[in-house]
Amino acid sequence: MQYEEFRQAGHNLIDYIADYLQQVENKPLFNDVEPSVLNDLFNEAIPDVPQSLDGIQKMLEEKLIPYCTHVNHPGYMGLITPSPNAAGILGDLLASALNQNLGAYTISPSATAMELRVIHWLNDLIGYDEKAGGNLTSGGMMANFIGLKLARDFTTKNKAQHDGINGGWAVYVSEERHVSIDKAVDAIGLGRNNLRALSTDEKFQLRIDALEEALQKDKAAGIKPLCIVGLAGTTNLGAVDDLENLHHIAVREGCWFHVDAAYGGGMLLSDKNKNILKGLHLADSVTIDPHKWFYAPLDCGAVLVKDHDQLTRSFGIQHAYLTDQSKKNNERYQFYVHGFEQSKRFRSLKVWMSFQHYGKTQIGKWVDDNVAQAMYLHTLVINDNDFESATQPKMSAICIRYKNELLSNETLTQLHRDVAARIEKEGNFWFATTELKGITWFRINPVNIHTTMQTMDALFKTLQQYCKEAAEKMKMVK
Numbered sequence: 001m002q003y004e005e006f007r008q009a010g011h012n013l014i015d016y017i018a019d020y021l022q023q024v025e026n027k028p029l030f031n032d033v034e035p036s037v038l039n040d041l042f043n044e045a046i047p048d049v050p051q052s053l054d055g056i057q058k059m060l061e062e063k064l065i066p067y068c069t070h071v072n073h074p075g076y077m078g079l080i081t082p083s084p085n086a087a088g089i090l091g092d093l094l095a096s097a098l099n100q101n102l103g104a105y106t107i108s109p110s111a112t113a114m115e116l117r118v119i120h121w122l123n124d125l126i127g128y129d130e131k132a133g134g135n136l137t138s139g140g141m142m143a144n145f146i147g148l149k150l151a152r153d154f155t156t157k158n159k160a161q162h163d164g165i166n167g168g169w170a171v172y173v174s175e176e177r178h179v180s181i182d183k184a185v186d187a188i189g190l191g192r193n194n195l196r197a198l199s200t201d202e203k204f205q206l207r208i209d210a211l212e213e214a215l216q217k218d219k220a221a222g223i224k225p226l227c228i229v230g231l232a233g234t235t236n237l238g239a240v241d242d243l244e245n246l247h248h249i250a251v252r253e254g255c256w257f258h259v260d261a262a263y264g265g266g267m268l269l270s271d272k273n274k275n276i277l278k279g280l281h282l283a284d285s286v287t288i289d290p291h292k293w294f295y296a297p298l299d300c301g302a303v304l305v306k307d308h309d310q311l312t313r314s315f316g317i318q319h320a321y322l323t324d325q326s327k328k329n330n331e332r333y334q335f336y337v338h339g340f341e342q343s344k345r346f347r348s349l350k351v352w353m354s355f356q357h358y359g360k361t362q363i364g365k366w367v368d369d370n371v372a373q374a375m376y377l378h379t380l381v382i383n384d385n386d387f388e389s390a391t392q393p394k395m396s397a398i399c400i401r402y403k404n405e406l407l408s409n410e411t412l413t414q415l416h417r418d419v420a421a422r423i424e425k426e427g428n429f430w431f432a433t434t435e436l437k438g439i440t441w442f443r444i445n446p447v448n449i450h451t452t453m454q455t456m457d458a459l460f461k462t463l464q465q466y467c468k469e470a471a472e473k474m475k476m477v478k
């Protein structure tokens with residue numbers, strides 16, 4: 001490798017990235033190109049003729065960047081992928097250069113100390129004490145899986161990890177769960193039919209009476225509770241379950257209490273709004289994704305565990321080729337003995353650099369700004385008789401819809417999809433559609449440093465105009 005070329009190309013690339021971040025607003029947020037065009041663009045044999053790094057950058061500028069979804073664009077308010085903060089971007093670059101492998105201490109001594117510290121910070125934010133531990137993961141999906149595996153091992157007194165699951169067990173969660181809970185229930189060997197997806201109230205919180213009823217019914221049939229999963233920031237609406245009550249029931253039933261705060265965990269950084277997560281510290285394990293509302297670049301999820309030793313009990317298989325000194329004082333901490341992954345990216349560096357560069361208060365202000373933007377959109381919506389908002393947003397996620405009594409439910413579903421597709425095509429905004437209690441909504445979620453109140457004004461004006469135009473057309477067609 002020619003390091004002079006690397007140096008020059010690296011400077012050029014950083015210049016390019018800085019310009020990209022500053023000017024991204026002028027790009028179409030989403031390029032509605034046919035997937036086959038992209039497959040053709042990359043329909044190339046394994047290259048064998050060396051290209052210069054600058055030449056490769058030019059190729060990327062032509063073939064890759066124009067077809068990216070620009071999550072840094074202020075109009076990006078879609079699936080929960082933040083605009084990454086600049087310090088975090090540099091952190092990931094350095095992590096790749098150092099290529100520390102967090103699986104084993106000997107390939108990552110100082111990185112292990114940093115990773116443990118970042119986990120400690122997350123545990124402090126939750127309100128856990130010194131006994132707590134955790135793992136940084138690829139994301140919330142993997143963190144929820146680990147949380148459910150800990151639940152299985154705790155509740156079966158570590159038998160299931162040797163003998164497999166014996167007897168009937170069930171996991172309880174609200175219908176507003178993320179699909180990662182379904183996948184985790186499958187992956188720990190329980191079977192998805194043993195997931196009880198329970199109804200929610202008008203605030204989209206798990207109904208305690210529905211939980212009690214399901215527990216009674218299962219117990220009468222000989223099925224025991226393995227875990228209650230609380231949601232602290234649902235994907236659709238940022239709703240938060242009654243965590244204190246769920247904890248109380250989990251203790252009474254002798255089962256594990258896991259909380260999915262993959263998205264909502266960002267509220268812990270907010271001085272204004274953090275009380276919304278009241279009771280989070282009572283959970284046995286918690287999922288929080290710094291790559292969501294801490295504005296860290298992908299990937300960095302986290303599973304935080306109230307009692308660190310549960311991790312060791314659940315994952316502490318040691319291989320002869322990996323020595324562990326965890327019984328010594330001042331131990332060499334081996335993540336592979338206390339977690340699922342072995343080779344492990346140095347995920348904490350970008351989070352550590354983000355906190356060092358901006359400070360917790362600033363990151364919390366970004367969170368508060370996003371909450372205020374969702375609240376502002378809610379106010380615009382409730383002042384327009386043609387629109388409704390599912391509920392007053394507690395976080396940045398808000399679901400709104402166009403109402404029209406002349407149109408059937410199916411036609412309205414089509415209308416929402418058509419309007420979202422039209423907006424996607426234009427490239428000024430991107431958001432998703434979703435279903436809540438059987439009807440279709442626009443699901444809008446700014447987890448974005450660049451979004452402003454003006455962006456929300458412009459978005460709502462566009463929605464008002466396009467929904468009316470679509471309704472006119474549909475009435476004519478009817």
Ligand SMILES: Cc1ncc(COP(=O)(O)O)c(C=O)c1O
Binds near residue numbers: 142144260263289
């Ligand atoms: C509440 C919740 N849990 C878990 C996940 C999964 O997280 P990831 O995409 O990081 O795997 C998401 C993703 O949006 C989520 O909203």
